[in-house]
Amino acid sequence: MTDPLTSDIDIDWVTERFGVTVTSADGGHPAHTVRDLVRLGLRHNRRRAHLLVSTVLGKHIPTRPAVVRGAADDLGDAIVAAIGADAAAHALVFGFAETATGLGHCVAERISASRYLHSTRRNLPGVEVSGTFEEGHSHATTHLLQPSRSAFLDPATPDETLILVDDEISTGRTALGAIESIISTRPRTRFVVASLVDMRTVAQRTECTEAATRLGVDVTYVALACGAITLPPTLLDDVWALESDELNPVAAQRGAVTTTTLDWPAGTPDGGRHGVLRAESADFHSAAGNAANTVAALLDPRRPVVVIGHEELMYAPLCLAEHLERRGFSVGYQTTTRSPAQVHDAPGYPLRRGFRFTAPEADPGTPRFVYNVLSAQFPDPHVVLVVDSPAHTPELRAPGGVVDALTAAGHPVTIAVLPATDQQSLARTRSEIR
Secondary structure (H helix, E strand, C coil), rough: CCCCCCCCCCCHHHHHHHHHHEEEEEEEEECCCCHEEEEEECCCCCCCEEEEEEECCCCCEEEEEHHHHHHHHHHHHHHHHHCCCCHHHHEEEECCCCCCCCHHHHHHHCCCCCCEEECCCCCCCCCCCCEEEECCCCCCEEEEECCCCCHHHCCCCCEEEEEEEEEEEECCHHHHHHHHHCEEEEEEEECEEEEEEECCCCHHHHHHHHHHHCCCCCEEEEEEEEEEEECCCHHHHHHHHHCCCCCCCCCCCCCCCCEEECCCCCCCCCCCCCEEHHHHHHHHHHHHHHHHHHHHCCCCCCCCEEEEECCCCHHHHHHHHHHHHCCCCCEEEEECCCCCCCCCCCCCCCCCCCECCCCCCCCCCCCCCCCCCCCCCCCCCEEEEEEEEEHHHHHHHHCCCHHHHHCCCCCCCEEEEEECCCCHHHHHHHHCCC
């Protein structure tokens, strides 16, 4: 398999096969274009057949942590340029699950926002849900809001800005749906919708403006690049009829498995699912550095490493990967996903290799996926699979689970278990803060 990022860069298999085109438009960051930030993929979804595979997000493609962080920093800088450093520093940042949980956290830190929260699809007993909204085209449509306390979402001041971060704006409806859900119980008027790429048509931009007026809110849109996508009318049926390449490759020799539990302080959030305060950032990064020390002791520094996060658990694995990169390891970073994309080992296609496995938590009847894992930049990698404790279940290691799938392909796997933050305990420690 060749590198989906660096080889055949002038070839786009989806365009050649189906006539889908992506073009750049005015707007965005001067250092980025749509063609640099995304490649065209295909998904197995009756709602939407195409998939914009990010080259900088670290989701479907193993990506150097510095590249992921750099793109997020540029997006944060664009937000500050749009609304000012003071408004950004006093803002609440919100990331969309599952894809933008790490991106949102990066942006919140870049702009030194007061606090950060991401939505979640995880619905565990005893965890309070403060709100929901729907994402119509997604494979898993319902987003849950689970801050440590409901007041976390309340505006700290009447003019506080809420910054919504996603990897792409396709129509704008998801962000507006979230805004409508939030203001129905917590009125506020100032919003920013920030993304790596903004693919809205002129008509969709007009619809977004009209919807904001109807809701009585001010919405500023910020993106690293703007563009447009043209979809043939038969694309849904044509892609649905197309068979993906076989998933779950098998090697001659199975990879070994090691497990370690990360020493993560109980009072330090493991990510943004229940919210993160600016004041907690230093403790978070200290914990991530200690976690990287634990993992590094189990690795061969001469061998490439791919750190794989579990679905929404994106930011802690990214920070762990950054620490390994600083220690001299050749590191790629990506995460598992709920999205069933098509795999084709063809020049110009970004998803050249894939794994389908049983979900380790919540709804084991719905499969999960991870793509590529290796590339020319990270050949024959040692996989560090970072999961939080609710995902450290028998299904994780059972036949058909992700560990089984990765080791069957010959990858040695180190499972790094991060003790999950308890929502109620976090609420108690923050009782004097908010």
